[in-house]
Amino acid sequence: MTKSRLTELLQGRTQTEFGDSLGLNRGTTSRIFSGKPINNDILTRIMHKENCSLTWLHGGYGSPYNVLRTTSPKDTYEELNTHLEDGGYEIFLVSGYDVITFIFAIDMERENSNGVILKYISCEVVSGPVGQSALNLLRDYKVYHCQLGYEDAEKLSLGHMGTFELFGSADILDIKNLGHGGKLENSHEATQEELENIFEQYTGSRDELMVNEVIKMVDDAILEEGLTDITPEQRRKLTVELYRGVVNEGYVITRRVHDLAKKILRVVS
Helix, strand or coil, rough: HHHHHHHHHHCCCCHHHHHHCCCCCHHHHHHHHHHCCCHHHHHHHHHHHHCCHHHHHHHCCCCCCCEEEEHHHHHHHHHHHHHHHHHCCCEEEEEECCCCCEEEEEEEECCCCCCCEEEEEEEEEECCCCCCHHHHHHCCCCEEEEEEEEEEEEHHHEEEEECHHCCCCCCCCCCCCCCCHHHCCCCCCCCCHHHHHHHHHHCHHHHHHHHHHHHHHHHHHHHHHCCCCCHHHHHHHHHHHHHHHHHCCCCCCCHHHHHEEEEEEHHHC
């Protein structure tokens, strides 16, 4: 564990503010930021309070914050259904990126080894492609919508935005007063019509745009590879394969898909 990774979790807070939020005294806070080993009790507090990945905190692997990234609408539906069955969560839907991100938030209390009660907002984050089944699942629930800018929504989806950045200094979830400096402070309860419009952007009208993007990338890849003798059937199969990847596997229309097209072309040729 490095001091730089622990410092990254501060997100603008002082070390003292960070320690206070975890129920630590000044001496303990000073020790953990000086590079001393952190005991399991404190690590657990950090994980729950910040939604921090201990794999990242220990070794720098993966992203700083825990996000369950699904790869298909079916997987997203199953994760949403599991959380809804558990109950008790406030549901936030964040749009603005290539996929929707859902935040399931709930007030929690945890007693530390010294008998001190730590109150905090616990978050579980699910991000991935959605389908009509997910919309149907949410019809009977209150869903709070927050549209973020592309970069912020991307950070959240990829595990680079934690609980503090989402909810600010709040340690109790107050839907009517989210103004604690967090990214979700402008959330509002979404109407059914609004949810339908959001889902249409991610499941309906985007399909035609994605097909056109994939076709363009296939054609560009064919030209770049100089494969003038590729058959219409090979071109069709490649287009279908890439489109399935975009829709079902959560690929983003980027250079990555273009490079994948070129690799597949080398095989089919």
